[in-house]
Amino acid sequence: MNITESRLTQWMVHITLAVLLIITLFPIALMVLNAVKPSAEIVQNPLAWPTHLRWDNFTRAWSDANFGRTLFNSAVLTAMTIVLVCATGSLTAYVLARRKIKTWKILTFYLLASTTAPIQLFLFPLYFGFARFGLINNPIAVAFIYTAVYSPFAIMLLRTYFLAVPKELEEAALIDGATHWQVFTRVFLPIVSPGILTVALIIGLYSWNEFLIATTFLQGQDQLTAVVSFFLLSGQYASDWGVIMAAALIIVLPIVVLFVLLQRRFIDGMAGGSVKG
16 A cells, blocks of 8 residues: 555545544534523524523523432432442352353343343333332332343443453462452452443443433432433423523533543443453
8 A cells, every 4th residue: 555545544534533523523512502592593593503692591400400409319329320230240240251150151141131121021010019119219229220220231241351351360369368259359350440440331321311210210309310300391382492402411411521531441441341252
């Protein structure tokens, strides 16, 4: 390949990446643009620049959606889910990766089926069971539902990280007198920490944006999550789209900031988990 072909290839790659970047950022840019516009201007032309800025859309969105409470609820529920999934998923993935299990094919089928099965299949039985035991409006109970839903994916992903750890490290630790628990906590966990962070980010994103389970099991005004309160902003007969766009920006902003801060670790973690086993 000569220099001209090499430069042409680089230009094509750069142009493709620029187009993909524009496509990716366009919805966010449109949301930011409409968050400071009156509702009438949004309905008239959502792509036009605002004639005057409406910063009060954010204050109205914050108060109407009760974001002071609902964002806290979402943060607590997401944090509990991340802790439960990472704790149970890492232990399960370690056993599946480092121990010979005769029923591994059956377990693989079960995990894949659990990952692909829609939550609607379990929603009604879960609701009747939770209602019978008085667990409706209980964030801890909802965190366990999230854990059951997201754990199969986390286990399958974390298993690839544990498979990438050389067996010599485990054998050396065992020869030195370490227990299996010490091998897991002191040898494996520091090595697979990028994978655990990757799982935490993905599960956190799923939990933060989840709507169906949250709106079914958290019905009290004090227990609503930010996504559910955002949905309630849309009135039955009329909607203030400026306030809705401002509310959407408030919900999306924490996730975007967190991902930007941890994007390098996230990409490294995804690359480190691309091991077949």
